[in-house]
Amino acid sequence: MDHLRSLVLLVLIAGGGALCNKCPASQTTNLQLTVSSRRNISGHWLISVDAYGENLRSKQQSVDEQKDLVVDLEHSATYCHGIDTQHLQVNATVHGMAPPADYKPMAGLGYYKYYLTPLTWEQAKYKCEEDGAHLIILDSEKESIVIKEFYARKPNISGAWNSVDVFVGVHDRYKEGQFEDVFGTQVPTAGNSLWRPGQPNGKSAENCVVGKTTGEYADGGCDWKLPFICEFM
Structure with a gap:
């Protein structure tokens, strides 16, 4: 409905x-x-x-x-x-629009789905769009609870680049150091508490953003294969 x-x-x-x-x-x-x-x-x-x-x-x-x-x-x-x-x-x-049936509601936040099959950042982005959703974007520190819960429940994932990262909908693929979300909205790094301390670290090969176990952003490789979280607005 x-x-x-x-x-x-x-x-x-x-x-x-x-x-x-x-x-x-x-x-x-x-x-x-x-x-x-x-x-x-x-x-x-x-x-x-x-x-x-x-x-x-x-x-x-x-x-x-x-x-x-x-x-x-x-x-x-x-x-x-x-x-x-x-x-x-x-x-x-x-x-x-009603969210897809397999998206889980989080009180006061929205609807989310955890995908455990590792994909590259671009593949994950399109998978979320197929659902009518998008890769998760943290709009507040409160929303980081979604990423923390993912890590609390996540089993061992075969084929993932590592076990401590999950793709989110932020990148700097167009201009090094200028981060934006999947809708083209700029995501500041200075003074932004959503970033993990010391991140982004400026590595030119890490142009896509991941969520860490702390629920914070860090930059990572776009060609890594990782699990990811889709968000339905």
């Missing part, structure tokens, strides 16, 4: 004085705004916005199932005895 989140915002603006509940002179207008979004293979978000008025409801219904976010705005205005009252109600509903 898809995730569903709803938000209702009610705004009441009066031009002054008491409200006139008995005034019949009111006018109501409706506007439907639909925002759709999807992430392309490079990790960039593509967003489109469509608006529908009262006489375009049939067109709106034909695209409902294709959208991730629907925002309904209901507006009414009442003018009575010199008082102008504006009423705006916003209902926002977000439909998100």
